[in-house]
Amino acid sequence: MKIQLLPSTFDAQGHATLEQRLTCFLIDDCVAVDAGSIAIALTEDQRSKVHDIIITHPHMDHIACLPIFIDDLYPTLRQPMRVHATQEVIELLERDVFNWNVYPRFSDLKNDYGPVMEYVPIPPSGEFSVAHLKVVAVPVNHIVPTVGLLVSDGKSNVAFSSDTAETDAFWKVINETKQLDALLIEASFPDELANLAEVSRHFTPSSLSKELKKLTHNGTDILAVHLKATHRDTIVDQLNALKIPKLSVMNPGEIYSW
Ligand SMILES: [Zn+2]
Numbered sequence: 019m020k021i022q023l024l025p026s027t028f029d030a031q032g033h034a035t036l037e038q039r040l041t042c043f044l045i046d047d048c049v050a051v052d053a054g055s056i057a058i059a060l061t062e063d064q065r066s067k068v069h070d071i072i073i074t075h076p077h078m079d080h081i082a083c084l085p086i087f088i089d090d091l092y093p094t095l096r097q098p099m100r101v102h103a104t105q106e107v108i109e110l111l112e113r114d115v116f117n118w119n120v121y122p123r124f125s126d127l128k129n130d131y132g133p134v135m136e137y138v139p140i141p142p143s144g145e146f147s148v149a150h151l152k153v154v155a156v157p158v159n160h161i162v163p164t165v166g167l168l169v170s171d172g173k174s175n176v177a178f179s180s181d182t183a184e185t186d187a188f189w190k191v192i193n194e195t196k197q198l199d200a201l202l203i204e205a206s207f208p209d210e211l212a213n214l215a216e217v218s219r220h221f222t223p224s225s226l227s228k229e230l231k232k233l234t235h236n237g238t239d240i241l242a243v244h245l246k247a248t249h250r251d252t253i254v255d256q257l258n259a260l261k262i263p264k265l266s267v268m269n270p271g272e273i274y275s276w
């Protein structure tokens with residue numbers, strides 16, 4: 019499985035930088051997990067291949083580019099853009115984003131080939147298929163309805179925590195899978211902002227190190243993501259100081275394979 023954290027910040031010459039302000043992971047060039055930077059950071063080839071987007075929760079850093087992406091592709095889509103999300107999240111997207119005020123209700127619109135956007139509700143069991151992938155969605159502990167994901171291509175299994183604080187069901191699901199190749203987990207705030215992390219339900223390096231004790235797999239690559247850009251250097255130093263084996267910070271733009 020090939021995974022890329024799409025860049026979301028660029029220098030004056032247009033080169034991607036390491037700061038992550040928006041969240042969007044691309045799996046095997048065709049399935050997106052969240053859509054923060056999807057309209058600004060895909061190659062043309064990737065842009066033509068993505069037809070499935072899993073939205074973990076409706077916070078702006080995870081959906082900012084979703085309306086723009088569909089808008090860009092509107093005349094050329096020969097199949098609808100499928101947005102996979104829990105029913106609660108679909109209702110929030112319809113109420114707060116695709117409401118004809120913030121942006122058009124694309125789920126009601128058609129181009130010359132048919133509907134341009136289709137919601138695919140994640141079933142209550144949390145298990146569903148997307149393209150060639152099997153996915154299990156598990157509610158995590160954030161301030162809006164949010165799911166973490168366990169994604170499998172039949173050979174590799176990769177878990178995405180999405181945005182969360184201390185949680186349990188997610189660990190149960192990933193610990194029960196036989197093999198876990200990689201865990202992409204959030205580390206949003208530096209330890210100095212533990213209070214802010216607590217009220218907004220995110221991790222700091224310190225709370226993450228406690229939480230990682232719940233992981234029973236050995237040898238899994240652990241990649242920290244969602245580091246608040248303003249505090250990136252501090253968070254990186256604090257994560258490195260933990261000396262947790264196989265823990266590193268995921269680089270936007272880099273292609274990771276498992
Ligand atoms: Zn969030």
Ligand SMILES: [Zn+2]
Pocket residue numbers: 041077079080181244
């Ligand atoms: Zn976020």
